[in-house]
Amino acid sequence: MKDHPMSNIKIDEARLWDSLMTHAKIGGTPDGGICRQALTDEDRAGRDLFCQWCRDAGLEISIDKVGNIFAIRPGLDNTLDPVAFGSHLDTQPTGGKFDGILGVLGGLEVMRALNDANYQTRRPLLVASWTNEEGGRFPPAMLASGVYSGKFSLDYANDLTDSEGVRFGDALKDIGYVGEETVGERTFHSYLELHVEQGPVLEDESTEIGVVNGVQGMSWHKLTVKGRESHAGTTPMPSRLDAMAAANRIISVCYEQANAIVDAKATIGIIEAQPASPNVIPHTVNFTVDLRHPQDTVQQGLVRKMLDATAIESEIGFTISHEEVFRSPALHFDQGCIDIVRKVATDLGYSHRDIVSGAGHDAVYVSDVCPTGMIFVPCEDGISHNSIESITPAQARAGVEILLGAAIRLAE
Numbered sequence: 001m002k003d004h005p006m007s008n009i010k011i012d013e014a015r016l017w018d019s020l021m022t023h024a025k026i027g028g029t030p031d032g033g034i035c036r037q038a039l040t041d042e043d044r045a046g047r048d049l050f051c052q053w054c055r056d057a058g059l060e061i062s063i064d065k066v067g068n069i070f071a072i073r074p075g076l077d078n079t080l081d082p083v084a085f086g087s088h089l090d091t092q093p094t095g096g097k098f099d100g101i102l103g104v105l106g107g108l109e110v111m112r113a114l115n116d117a118n119y120q121t122r123r124p125l126l127v128a129s130w131t132n133e134e135g136g137r138f139p140p141a142m143l144a145s146g147v148y149s150g151k152f153s154l155d156y157a158n159d160l161t162d163s164e165g166v167r168f169g170d171a172l173k174d175i176g177y178v179g180e181e182t183v184g185e186r187t188f189h190s191y192l193e194l195h196v197e198q199g200p201v202l203e204d205e206s207t208e209i210g211v212v213n214g215v216q217g218m219s220w221h222k223l224t225v226k227g228r229e230s231h232a233g234t235t236p237m238p239s240r241l242d243a244m245a246a247a248n249r250i251i252s253v254c255y256e257q258a259n260a261i262v263d264a265k266a267t268i269g270i271i272e273a274q275p276a277s278p279n280v281i282p283h284t285v286n287f288t289v290d291l292r293h294p295q296d297t298v299q300q301g302l303v304r305k306m307l308d309a310t311a312i313e314s315e316i317g318f319t320i321s322h323e324e325v326f327r328s329p330a331l332h333f334d335q336g337c338i339d340i341v342r343k344v345a346t347d348l349g350y351s352h353r354d355i356v357s358g359a360g361h362d363a364v365y366v367s368d369v370c371p372t373g374m375i376f377v378p379c380e381d382g383i384s385h386n387s388i389e390s391i392t393p394a395q396a397r398a399g400v401e402i403l404l405g406a407a408i409r410l411a412e
């Protein structure tokens with residue numbers, strides 16, 4: 001680490017990569033991905049190995065009642081709150097080797113590098129592995145960091161069920177990760193999360209580090225358009241009340257807005273017609289709309305335009321119901337954490353740019369309770385939530401070097 005007072009602290013790229021590849025075997029799929037959904041046997045094995053490595057590194061482990069794992073490296077003054085960093089070890093059913101895992105095992109590498117250099121920070125350091133970030137098996141996503149920050153209650157989490165009817169609380173007990181610690185009782189001085197970008201911006205610009213300023217605002221909408229079912233061959237176009245045609249006009253407005261406004265995004269992920277016959281004009285169309293933008297005012301503008309379009313269809317004679325099923329306002333991370341990440345990237349000579357996260361992360365909820373920042377590294381072709389998700393050993397090391405440098409500064 002050039003130009004840094006702690007220049008004798010070295011991230012071991014080979015050790016970091018070896019840990020990532022060894023851990024990736026747990027739930028590893030033939031196509032190179034990972035299937036390690038929350039609270040499965042694979043999740044348990046992944047947690048066990050991480051805890052073993054933490055103990056080997058001399059870290060003290062504490063687990064809370066929602067299964068979050070905290071591994072602590074003491075500082076010179078252990079009355080002070082720790083500088084925390086981490087992410088998640090669970091994956092999507094067809095997940096990759098780095099989403100979340102880089103942040104956890106990168107955090108462990110920070111601890112190992114400090115051990116090698118025999119360096120003691122003033123504040124303790126803590127690496128966190130949050131339970132059920134992906135939410136694939138037990139929606140919603142970012143569940144346990146949400147319980148930690150007070151967004152959800154522990155009872156709410158425990159009573160969630162998967163598609164087979166298994167309770168979250170029972171599954172957590174079955175894998176042996178119901179800890180003693182009261183959720184949210186442990187406070188952090190600050191929190192950092194290293195993560196793959198999961199998008200193409202850094203790679204397209206050949207930039208090594210993303211200084212994450214925040215997370216874009218997003219909302220999910222469920223719409224139902226009801227018209228009139230009739231014969232596809234005999235009903236003239238002007239006399240139809242075609243629910244699909246109305247849905248199409250509303251959807252077109254969403255796409256037009258998103259294409260016209262910089263950084264806006266619109267996604268129609270689900271669309272279902274009834275009665276679903278090729279020669280019957282559908283009487284009902286259900287669809288979802290996901291609208292995003294880094295600024296809340298613009299994001300809300302997208303929602304308003306969509307609702308204006310539904311109002312026009314209602315006037316024509318369609319019956320339309322709309323429900324906002326999820327909303328997450330735009331978030332700006334702590335300016336101090338953002339500035340430290342940028343400064344460390346500059347000092348270490350990495351190319352970097354400010355970036356807004358397109359996806360949610362545990363850092364979103366943790367930022368409710370302590371100063372928080374995030375570091376992105378590029379991933380190949382911007383692909384994530386996919387078995388082919390890929391980064392290079394050098395990209396992994398770069399991200400962990402920034403994490404180390406930022407953590408040391410925060411801990412002094």
Ligand SMILES: [Zn+2]
Nearest residue numbers: 099100133195
């Ligand atoms: Zn993730």
